Amino acid sequence: MAKDFLNVIERALMMGVSDKINAAVTGDVYVYGEFPETEDLKFPAIVVQQTASGFQEQLMGQNQTFGGVSGTGEIYGVAYTLHIILERDTEITVGSDVYKQRRLLNWLMLNIANSIMDIDWAVYQEETLDVQERHLETWRNIGFLEELQWYGASADFMLTFSNYRT
Amino acid sequence: MVTTVKRGSVNMPKILRHLSHRTNNVREVVFQREAILDKDTKTKGTTDGTEGSTGLGDKTLSGPAVNFGYEKSTNTDLSGIAENTVYHTITPELTIGGLKVLQTPVISRAGILEQTGARISGQCDFFTPSLATIKQLDNFGETSQFDEFEAYDKFIDIERAVYTPSDISSTGNQTIFISEGSTYNPGYEVDRIRFKIKTADNLESITLNGQEDGSGVALRWEAIDTCTPTDWLLIDLPIRDITDSDTKEVYQNGTGLTFKADPVTLDVDKLSGDSSNYLSYLQIATSSSNLIELKDINIYKSAEWSLETIKDYRDEYMQISAVRVRGDRTSRRRAYG
Numbered sequence: 001m002a003k004d005f006l007n008v009i010e011r012a013l014m015m016g017v018s019d020k021i022n023a024a025v026t027g028d029v030y031v032y033g034e035f036p037e038t039e040d041l042k043f044p045a046i047v048v049q050q051t052a053s054g055f056q057e058q059l060m061g062q063n064q065t066f067g068g069v070s071g072t073g074e075i076y077g078v079a080y081t082l083h084i085i086l087e088r089d090t091e092i093t094v095g096s097d098v099y100k101q102r103r104l105l106n107w108l109m110l111n112i113a114n115s116i117m118d119i120d121w122a123v124y125q126e127e128t129l130d131v132q133e134r135h136l137e138t139w140r141n142i143g144f145l146e147e148l149q150w151y152g153a154s155a156d157f158m159l160t161f162s163n164y165r166t
Numbered sequence: 167m168v169t170t171v172k173r174g175s176v177n178m179p180k181i182l183r184h185l186s187h188r189t190n191n192v193r194e195v196v197f198q199r200e201a202i203l204d205k206d207t208k209t210k211g212t213t214d215g216t217e218g219s220t221g222l223g224d225k226t227l228s229g230p231a232v233n234f235g236y237e238k239s240t241n242t243d244l245s246g247i248a249e250n251t252v253y254h255t256i257t258p259e260l261t262i263g264g265l266k267v268l269q270t271p272v273i274s275r276a277g278i279l280e281q282t283g284a285r286i287s288g289q290c291d292f293f294t295p296s297l298a299t300i301k302q303l304d305n306f307g308e309t310s311q312f313d314e315f316e317a318y319d320k321f322i323d324i325e326r327a328v329y330t331p332s333d334i335s336s337t338g339n340q341t342i343f344i345s346e347g348s349t350y351n352p353g354y355e356v357d358r359i360r361f362k363i364k365t366a367d368n369l370e371s372i373t374l375n376g377q378e379d380g381s382g383v384a385l386r387w388e389a390i391d392t393c394t395p396t397d398w399l400l401i402d403l404p405i406r407d408i409t410d411s412d413t414k415e416v417y418q419n420g421t422g423l424t425f426k427a428d429p430v431t432l433d434v435d436k437l438s439g440d441s442s443n444y445l446s447y448l449q450i451a452t453s454s455s456n457l458i459e460l461k462d463i464n465i466y467k468s469a470e471w472s473l474e475t476i477k478d479y480r481d482e483y484m485q486i487s488a489v490r491v492r493g494d495r496t497s498r499r500r501a502y503g
Contacts, residue, residue: 015208015232022229023217033235040233123215 012124020115076163174481308420352439367452
């Protein structure tokens with residue numbers, strides 16, 4: 001049967017990050033799967049942008065066992081760029097403190113990284129996944145966009161999973 | 167409260183009226199905005215390990231609903247209370263005709279050869295009456311869905327009138343011949359059909375018939391909603407690249423009436439214009455045999471313009487720059503069907 005791992009992972013990743021981050025704050029943090037239409041955009045925004053995907057590693061004889069069932073498959077990789085965007089007046093309450101601007105950006109960078117590493121895929125997956133590795137690279141382009149009055153940062157993230165088919 | 171529309175110092179409607187007697191650059195276009203569908207959203211996870219869970223079996227995600235950004239195929243009213251939904255109000259396609267504009271140039275066609283093949287594009291400017299004036303027009307002011315022009319809205323223009331049968335004032339169902347005797351008119355040139363209709367009966371269907379390889383083929387647009395055009399009603403429907411059960415809206419007094427394509431055996435591109443492959447006739451069926459009036463019947467090649475830049479000079483006029491995003495070479499349509 002044709003598998004839908006790329007969509008399942010993207011959806012689980014968005015749900016996982018949103019669920020973890022929002023549980024830690026008072027106020028809403030919004031996660032988007034693409035650059036949102038302007039009328040959808042709310043802050044703070046986390047954009048999960050898929051940038052690449054493809055075969056990472058082939059297996060001997062293409063054999064793979066998944067959930068006790070043998071089939072063919074490979075290790076497949078998918079890369080994302082995560083963006084954090086917040087306006088100058090965006091505020092979120094963490095504990096009893098109100099976080100804004102660079103303080104909020106710093107908090108989000110670390111806690112998004114933590115959320116990604118802690119995601120339990122089984123809680124969010126809509127089809128059984130076997131995610132093997134996840135790597136979040138450094139946050140970069142950290143700064144303030146003067147024209148838009150936005151704070152932001154971006155980081156590349158990649159994961160590998162068993163691409164399995166019968 | 168009495169509201170009046172300021173004419174502005176330019177009085178664009180009057181200018182358009184005067185210009186239309188002198189130039190065909192004054193066009194009557196169809197305004198089109200695609201349907202806005204429900205978006206795919208999740209408020210619950212798969213198991214009860216989610217952070218927003220309050221008890222066993224609860225899978226609620228903490229925070230706002232996760233909006234994946236892509237549309238589903240449904241167009242429904244949603245309050246956002248139900249699981250995995252967010253607020254949405256039914257937003258069908260808008261197709262409103264009768265908008266008079268000045269277009270320069272009318273035809274802009276540039277062939278661009280790309281890796282994926284040849285693409286035909288073009289650009290033009292539309293000069294329209296002020297928004298306040300447009301909102302006084304039939305349907306524009308009557309539907310709550312239209313408030314202003316937006317980027318990516320479309321204007322559909324008659325690029326070339328291919329078949330223009332005479333006006334009709336008769337009773338009952340009407341059959342309008344496109345090919346008669348030993349005339350075999352091709353279908354590959356045409357994209358849409360437009361006409362104005364007035365009758366006390368219900369308009370039931372519009373059927374375009376043809377012959378393909380000597381066999382009868384047809385595209386029938388069936389009125390799903392009751393359509394009683396007691397006053398002149400503009401019908402403008404596509405006839406090319408239609409699949410069975412496609413639906414389109416015809417607006418009457420600000421309300422969208424759904425027409426459904428059923429059956430669809432006619433592929434206009436395959437009607438190359440010989441004795442076995444041609445467009446034969448158009449049938450307009452009504453519910454009874456009262457007087458039916460048809461005018462401005464036009465089976466035409468359309469140009470679809472996507473609005474790009476909108477400059478609104480308030481009470482004066484609007485200048486809208488548009489690009490032609492789709493277009494093809496009719497010679498290829500004929501050759502490849």
